[in-house]
């Protein structure tokens with residue numbers, strides 16, 4: 001997902017809540033959700049009554065017990081009015097009850113792990129509060145015009161507002177959608193378009209199928225009167241769904257998708273993992289710029305329009321590359337729970353910079369990351385919700401999508417790259433993605449892959465950058481020693497050690513000494529809160545520069 005630039009949601013937490021959160025985190029809250037079942041497949045049939053804002057659902061969920069026999073099944077469902085629950089294929093009716101955001105279905109007998117249970121749900125949702133959004137057409141000449149549309153937004157846990165599901169990222173299933181729309185409209189869904197069938201009443205049903213398993217939060221559809229721009233990368237069909245009168249700007253926004261795909265394949269060593277890639281612009285996508293619904297990214301129309309202006313070009317490129325990068329980082333390999341969301345968002349943010357490095361060179365890459373760094377440092381100073389990258393106080397709402405998870409995540413991946421070296425980093429990325437293809441991950445999976453690729457132990461790196469918060473605030477003092485041939489440098493780490501932030505980070509620190517006869521590079525090994533170094537430099541030093549090539553990007557430096 002990509003947050004809207006400049007309008008972030010910050011959770012206003014009371015002191016009591018903060019205290020409670022800290023207490024829970026300190027006690028080692030388990031961020032995983034226990035599972036008694038494994039969903040194998042969702043077949044979702046959806047149709048609409050637009051005037052009354054009703055969604056009609058007919059969803060079959062195929063699942064199997066995981067470790068113990070089950071005689072009842074609990075699934076997530078909020079605001080779904082069920083008319084019938086049956087067991088397929090004979091459609092024998094089952095009894096059920098709904099409460100606390102769940103539907104509990106009594107099975108006809110006990111089922112053992114490995115046995116297939118196929119449950120069919122008929123239901124409707126009137127004026128859905130979340131999950132599905134009905135957007136009216138805007139036709140006023142003085143407003144930004146768009147056609148009527150219906151679209152979904154699940155992440156983090158709003159899929160349950162439109163289909164009964166195990167709505168947590170650790171459960172992956174294949175899926176099928178049958179979306180019935182009015183004549184003249186299209187439906188964009190997940191996976192390959194199998195067919196679109198004309199119905200007797202004039203409506204059309206689009207049938208999409210995802211043949212590889214994905215998390216519930218990536219299921220989506222977009223419905224509206226759109227034109228489709230088409231392209232192809234190797235044998236992957238690419239589509240961009242746009243409003244008919246925005247064809248030109250959509251074409252600009254769409255234009256580099258192919259190149260980004262090629263770059264990301266080259267960098268990760270993993271082919272684009274799905275059968276197609278669509279992007280659709282939608283209206284009213286309020287707090288966010290885009291969402292990486294699997295094979296069917298949703299983009300805010302207001303963000304796509306930036307492509308028209310020179311200043312907006314990088315904004316749209318970053319958005320398109322961010323969402324595309326999620327195909328590998330998030331959609332194919334997915335955070336196991338919300339505390340590990342940085343593995344999705346930090347990587348997608350880092351890959352924005354990686355695309356810029358390919359397209360515009362190293363300086364552009366570093367500049368992109370410096371902006372991310374500065375945004376994080378500004379946020380860290382005022383945030384009421386500071387947390388390590390692995391966020392054990394994560395709550396399944398929009399507070400997940402914060403500057404730490406995105407910007408710090410991206411910057412830390414850059415520092416990991418600097419730590420292990422370029423070749424080992426991309427090899428590690430390849431191991432991480434290959435080993436966990438279509439599966440879920442936690443931070444230690446990334447650590448293992450990087451350790452294997454680099455032959456280095458990286459616990460120290462993950463401890464300070466992933467499992468702890470904050471960053472080093474360096475105060476550097478230096479003087480030419482009174483004894484000839486000596487330079488004394490003292491590095492003080494002045495960050496407040498608050499139980500979440502390390503008192504001393506460890507890192508190699510490049511110091512460039514500017515002497516009469518040119519610059520001299522020295523690398524200091526920093527591991528203590530205050531450390532002094534005496535450097536043998538016979539020529540008088542006029543000034544010093546710290547970490548000129550931004551290896552330790554996440555720091556602040558004051559030279560005294």
Ligand SMILES: [Zn+2]
Pocket residue numbers: 001002292322323326344345348
């Ligand atoms: Zn994202």
